[in-house]
Amino acid sequence: MQLPRSVVVGRDALDRVASVALDIGLEGSAGVVTGPTTRRVAGDRVAEVLSEGGFSVEVEVSDSVDEATVEAVSGLDADFLVGVGGGRSIDTAKLGASRTGVPFLSVPTAASHDGVASNRASLRGGGSSKSVSADAPLAVVADTSVIADTPERLMCSGCADIVSNKTAVLDWSLAERLRGDYRSGYASTLSEMTATIMVENASSIRPGLEESVKVVMKGLISSGVAMSIAGSSRPASGAEHMFSHVLDSIAPGAALHGEQCGVGSILTMYLHNGDWETIRDALETLGAPLDAEGLGVDGDVLLDALTTAHSVRPGRYTILGSDGITREAAERVAEDTGVI
Ligand SMILES: [Zn+2]
Numbered sequence: 001m002q003l004p005r006s007v008v009v010g011r012d013a014l015d016r017v018a019s020v021a022l023d024i025g026l027e028g029s030a031g032v033v034t035g036p037t038t039r040r041v042a043g044d045r046v047a048e049v050l051s052e053g054g055f056s057v058e059v060e061v062s063d064s065v066d067e068a069t070v071e072a073v074s075g076l077d078a079d080f081l082v083g084v085g086g087g088r089s090i091d092t093a094k095l096g097a098s099r100t101g102v103p104f105l106s107v108p109t110a111a112s113h114d115g116v117a118s119n120r121a122s123l124r125g126g127g128s129s130k131s132v133s134a135d136a137p138l139a140v141v142a143d144t145s146v147i148a149d150t151p152e153r154l155m156c157s158g159c160a161d162i163v164s165n166k167t168a169v170l171d172w173s174l175a176e177r178l179r180g181d182y183r184s185g186y187a188s189t190l191s192e193m194t195a196t197i198m199v200e201n202a203s204s205i206r207p208g209l210e211e212s213v214k215v216v217m218k219g220l221i222s223s224g225v226a227m228s229i230a231g232s233s234r235p236a237s238g239a240e241h242m243f244s245h246v247l248d249s250i251a252p253g254a255a256l257h258g259e260q261c262g263v264g265s266i267l268t269m270y271l272h273n274g275d276w277e278t279i280r281d282a283l284e285t286l287g288a289p290l291d292a293e294g295l296g297v298d299g300d301v302l303l304d305a306l307t308t309a310h311s312v313r314p315g316r317y318t319i320l321g322s323d324g325i326t327r328e329a330a331e332r333v334a335e336d337t338g339v340i
Helices: 013-023 036-052 067-074 087-100 144-148 152-163 165-179 185-200 210-230 239-250 257-271 276-286 299-311 327-336
Strands: 006-010 029-034 056-061 080-085 104-108 120-125 128-133 139-143
Touching: 006 013, 006 210, 013 036, 013 080, 013 104, 013 139, 029 036, 029 087, 036 056, 036 080, 067 087, 067 120, 080 087, 087 104, 087 120, 128 239, 139 144, 139 210, 144 210, 152 165, 152 185, 152 210, 152 257, 152 276, 165 185, 165 239, 165 257, 185 210, 185 276, 239 257, 239 299, 257 276, 257 299, 257 327, 299 327
Parallel strands: 006 139, 029 056, 029 080, 080 104, 104 139
Antiparallel strands: 120 128
16 A cells, blocks of 8 residues: 655745655656646646755656656656646656656645555556556645646546546446455545535635635545555546546547536436435536536437447446446436436
């Protein structure tokens, strides 16, 4: 079980990156992986702070997470890697560190998804993305002043990603009952509780407020820890995530990961015969999309995603079963929940 040893969430936390690295026993050279935009927001500052802290620093700027960028990062002569940015920089550093066996520090600049503290990464290739196993970060440093400055939509998406744990854990229980799949009660309970806290606090979450950023970051980190306890993404990724992965392929760029998972969670909670209205109401309060229009896709595209989602990960049993659901059933669930 790999868990972060140090987690710092707060104002001006970027200034503490070097002391966090020293505290956990790191020394030598740091490879800072950042994006073209996030470099200006935080990447350069992290490099400067590390340099002032006595580390030698090399900065690698990349805008995608695929084999080529992971190879480039793996080639850095670094004793540890620091991912500074949104999902792509963090996943690139995470995968590069896992491949070369060096520690990895996660410095998220947005609270948009639960990969900031998890042992999973999304790798793009051949027009689609897949979730692959990696090492969890040794430390997470989240600067609430930086994150509060990002567009509202990013944090709404992170909140929706957390809410979607509700259906992920139901799918996991179903797979245990029907298939005898291993299920960790601790991981499942932590993931479910994290989603419940998000649902119950939905009305007090305000993007742009550092106090809200703290609540959301803690939720994202808890989801990541649940995945580390489980040793898989199961506690935070069920059929609603498979639905999101299909949308990534057939409607790339239309919506954000968490936004898609939130809508997916409304649909699959309905299929579980569960309380989908609470999911929808929480997403509405949080300002996340509730339907195909909100995701920027046609109803037909959404139905295509729902009817093919089961085939994304054949080994992962969910409410969609091994054969998926029919077009008629998909239309019914989407219409009854107001998603189309
Ligand atoms: Zn997710």
